[in-house]
Amino acid sequence: MIKCQFAGLSVRRPIINPFDCLTYRQLFWVEVQRRLLKTENALGSKFKEDPIGDHGARTKRRLQPASEDKERCREAPSVKAAKQTEKVSESIKHGEATKSSESFGHWNQGLKTSMQDSKMQVYKDDKVVVIKDKYPKARYHWLVLPWQTISSLKVLREEHCALVKHMQQVADQMVQQCPDASSLRFRTGYHAIPSMSQVHLHVISQDFDSPCLKNKKHWNSFTTDYFMESHDVIQMLETNGRVTVKEGSSELLKLPLRCHVCRKEFPTIPALKEHLKSHLPS
DNA sequence: GTTCTAGAAC
DNA sequence: GTTCTAGAAC
Numbered sequence: 497m498i499k500c501q502f503a504g505l506s507v508r509r510p511i512i513n514p515f516d517c518l519t520y521r522q523l524f525w526v527e528v529q530r531r532l533l534k535t536e537n538a539l540g541s542k543f544k545e546d547p548i549g550d551h552g553a554r555t556k557r558r559l560q561p562a563s564e565d566k567e568r569c570r571e572a573p574s575v576k577a578a579k580q581t582e583k584v585s586e587s588i589k590h591g592e593a594t595k596s597s598e599s600f601g602h603w604n605q606g607l608k609t610s611m612q613d614s615k616m617q618v619y620k621d622d623k624v625v626v627i628k629d630k631y632p633k634a635r636y637h638w639l640v641l642p643w644q645t646i647s648s649l650k651v652l653r654e655e656h657c658a659l660v661k662h663m664q665q666v667a668d669q670m671v672q673q674c675p676d677a678s679s680l681r682f683r684t685g686y687h688a689i690p691s692m693s694q695v696h697l698h699v700i701s702q703d704f705d706s707p708c709l710k711n712k713k714h715w716n717s718f719t720t721d722y723f724m725e726s727h728d729v730i731q732m733l734e735t736n737g738r739v740t741v742k743e744g745s746s747e748l749l750k751l752p753l754r755c756h757v758c759r760k761e762f763p764t765i766p767a768l769k770e771h772l773k774s775h776l777p778s
Numbered sequence: 779g780t781t782c783t784a785g786a787a788c
Numbered sequence: 789g790t791t792c793t794a795g796a797a798c
Contacts, residue, residue: 569780602798603779603780603798604779606779607779630779630780631779631780690779691779691780692779708780710780711792711793711794712793712794713794764791764792764793765792765793766791766792
């Protein structure tokens, strides 16, 4: 690692090949370009034109083949760019770059944004909205969300009972209108410890036939007690006036991979997913 | 929540 | 060598 200073800029650069050393002046321009790109990214889409004029060809990028799976799972770049812009403008509004998990635009607030987006909505009434999960873990995977801001199951009380029952009714409706309802099984429930803010009821078909289902956490969050049945949640609210999440629920995500139909255990996600094909409707 | 990647496992 | 996972970063 060498360090040099030029025109007030301090530059550090690892030396891989000592004969490949750049002069201080060259290092300076490399650093200027790097910082320009960084600033440009921070400003989001404000400056869309390529400042260098080579469409970023000089910027190191990871080469990745366009895979169908990736396309099915990844959000459109335009959506990502819009979110980035939104995040930055929000930070500017507040006069600072905030890292708080509560800040609007943080990844865990994504559902609040999605539920307001008419393009995402597949059903809505005066109390709830239904959107498709952005990264569906099965052929059918919807989320039922209340318009009322309710951060998580923890804040639910008896007065939310009617609302939560309505969410269940809407979930049932979604299943009924599904063209494959007769051949697929569905479950409706909540994650014990959700990552995303705003209470959301998962309505998910039990085929788990999706390229977005990629890891143990995904699998166990829908196939262990980490997935809390909607009916059980309603019952808890009715009897206790609140929802209690079992201690150690997060540990459930680390359980071995076990088929939810025949309970057979598998060593890896690919092996499990291959097996799941055998349970698909013929 | 996702992506990315080091390093474990094979 | 490749596949896969786990954990950091976002």
